[in-house]
Amino acid sequence: MEDIEDLLVASGGGGAIPGFRVPVAAAVGVNHKLTKKNKISGSISNATSRNSSKIPGTQTIYMKTFGCSHNQSDSEYMAGQLSAFGYNLCENEDEADLWLLNTCTVKSPSQSAMQTLIAKCKSAKKPLVVAGCVPQGSRDLKDLDGVSIVGVQQIDRVVEVVEETLKGHEVRLLTRKTLPALDLPKVRKNKFVEILPINVGCLGACTYCKTKHARGHLGSYTVDSLMGRVRTVVADGVREIWLSSEDTGAYGRDIGVSLPILLNSFVSELPPDGSTMLRIGMTNPPYILEHLKEIAEVLRHPCVYSFLHVPVQSGSDSILRAMNREYTVSEFRTVVDTLIELVPGMQIATDVICGFPGETDEDFEQTINLIKEYKFPQVHISQFYPRPGTPAARMKKVPSNVVKKRSRELTAIFESFTPYVGMEGKIERIWITDVATDGTHLVGHTKGYIQVLVVGPGSMLGSSAIVKITSVGRWSVFGDVIEILTGQAHSRENLGNRDSKCSNENETTCCSKDSETTCACEWTSRFGQKEEGTVSVSKNERKPGSENLFGWLLRKRKKNFQKETENEVVLEFEEKQRINEWAFVDYALLGVMLTSLLTAVAICLYLGFSDLSYK
CATH class of the missing domain: 3.40.50.2300 (Response regulator)
Incomplete structure (x- = not known):
């Protein structure tokens, strides 16, 4: 046709x-x-x-x-x-x-x-x-x-x-020369999460990528159109805005702007109470190298998750050249090291392709060493799949059994990491936007976008809370809710003389470094101070009948709640604990029974000897 x-x-x-x-x-x-x-x-x-x-x-x-x-x-x-x-x-x-x-x-x-x-x-x-x-x-x-x-x-x-x-x-x-409008009707899968495409296509020409054939060359939305969308979704009650594209870092190069310009415009529109957070999408190394310090500054902002997805794909420069990735392993290290140094609590996710055509054992070993060195909390591991019409599909392939073996080996190494050990007892602010697959826990994320599972009613969805981390698993951590941030801090109309925007550090407002005014979106660094618009459920306020009845009930419930989770490590650990606890009771009962039996035998023997003596 x-x-x-x-x-x-x-x-x-x-x-x-x-x-x-x-x-x-x-x-x-x-x-x-x-x-x-x-x-x-x-x-x-x-x-x-x-x-x-x-x-x-x-x-x-x-x-x-x-x-x-x-x-x-x-x-x-x-x-x-x-x-x-x-x-x-x-x-x-x-x-x-x-x-x-x-x-x-x-x-x-x-x-x-x-x-x-x-x-x-x-x-x-x-x-x-x-x-x-x-x-x-x-x-x-x-x-x-x-x-x-x-x-x-x-x-x-x-x-x-x-x-x-x-x-x-x-x-x-199929054919079109303009981008679809951003203000079309939308039914979100998660009403608290807005996925906002900031550009389509990319500037790269990776030899394995089929997406470029579909999405085409870079096409960026204007800053004004994106800002308009942000204002709309914030007014709709969205709590997370995910910036999405084939390469976030390349944004604006076709229209004369840059990603830092867009990001700074966004944070100026986010609510000062930190009720809506921004998550920056996947970005390839070549296009953020020149903006690393500016991007790090945005990632430090209280209303932006300290998280970035930066694919490396291989730890070997020769394989990166074969992929036409347009950066070296050293440049990838520069991106990671700079962000970790400049952004407290920075979390970085990456991607790896196993078995790309021409990958030798030495190449793969370099990839293993890179992943071991950084111990990334998230690594998306893929086997190479030749996509029809791509240059890589015509390259000499690595045997499929070798590809599978490498994928399993790297997966085992990654799963041996324990990225969240040491978080027990820490106090974190989280943003709760979803229900876990177990149907019981609510899913929240820290500023570093670490998944936190908490117990609470569905009415907590869309809220922010202060939690204490109680235990950690391989893929997420568990927390107890200390405070639910709600009330006045979630309404611009009730902010009084506060500036209506989360500003950058060059402006003296409630969210700036030089301001003496406390801002709700600074809970991470100012925990311990009573914030306007928060509801406390501290130890002194646990009595029913007070305004914190919900918090009191929540704490009472969780004491008797048997934690369920997808995390097999945590399940296994807790199951072992339960088994060990019941085993102790069993041993105690068995000890009492043996003691009673021995006592009875001793009495019988004593009586028997007494009868013999009497005779």
Whole structure:
């Protein structure tokens, strides 16, 4: 099929205003699905008449998302538009009238999972729309035959594509020269987390990457448009803003600005009570080297998580050259060392590809040594997958058994690290935004984005709290809530004469270094001072009937609560403790029984000897 945009140009049709329906002829070009007979005569398939009785906007849609946070944001935007037009979204594929799959092309397994779902959908004879990087980067993929397609920059027209697909038409929407608007309707997977794409595409040309084929060259949103989105989501009650892109560090190089300029603009808009936090997304080393000190300054800001995802991919310079990564291991070290030195509590995550073509045992050993040296708390380990159409796919491959062996070895080394040991007893501020998979704990994060599991009701979601770390596991830590930060500090209207923005250190406001005024977003460094807008549940305020009844009940509950967690290490440790405790009781009972038995035997023997003596 021809690209839909080519059909529009040929017909002279104009584009649709995002979020509004327009007549089909002006909005999308379509190919009607034809039988062999109809193909000859050129008539329209009966599929249209079969579905014409259904009113657009009344059907149910099943959505499935693969891949990165950028894909997740795209899905949320598509879900928002579909919901705005009346479509129902469901999680049960069997109940849906149409399936919408948002795909990822980074790794072979995710694409294989997509292909399985496509086959299942076709088998169930369900209308299907495929979005994301796979159709954008592999337009001629056989699995996409007869399937409607939405390109990565066409998400603002998903309603049109869905409507035409439900009518029995096959629609392909791929080509575009402008970015989708940021103010489209959106249904967030987590209402407290906004995933904000700041740019699409990248400036790199990694030999293994298929995403560049889909997302293309760098395209950045303007600072003003992004600032407008931040103001909107903060007003909506969002508590975390995740900046997302294929390379955050490259932001703005196509429009004459830089990442530090954007970040400083963002923090100037964040609430001064620290109720909304900013998380900077993945950035490759080449584009932050020249801005390291400025980025470190932003990461120190009380309203910004001290966390950064910086992929290294290999500890060998020769492999990095083969990957065309445009930096050396030494430069990666410079990034990590500088941030750790300048940002207290800095946490860095990284990525490693095992078994890249040409990787020798010596190359892999260098990667192992790098990971051992830094003991990163998060390492995303992947086996090399040759992606069709990439230069690396034509390189001589490392045997698959060797690739798997290296992946297992590096994983074992990484899992042997204990990054959170020593945190027991520490006081931390956390931001609570989710429920753990065990359905019991709430998930919060420290300023260093360390996951903290706490016990509490769902009403605590979206709040910030002061916690004491009680125990640590391999992947997260556990904490007891000391104080819930709420009330006046969460409302700008109640801030009195405070400046309405978290400022940088050059301004004298509640959040600046030179200010004598205490700001709620400085709890990390000023813990111990009573902050305006906080509710205390300290030892002297645990009586029921006071304003801290919730805190008192929470503390009483957790004393008798048997902790559950996904962390196998913690489960095993606690299970052993419980076993040992019951074993002691058993041994004590057994001792009493043996003592009683021996006493009885002794009495019998004594009586027996007494009888013999008497005789």
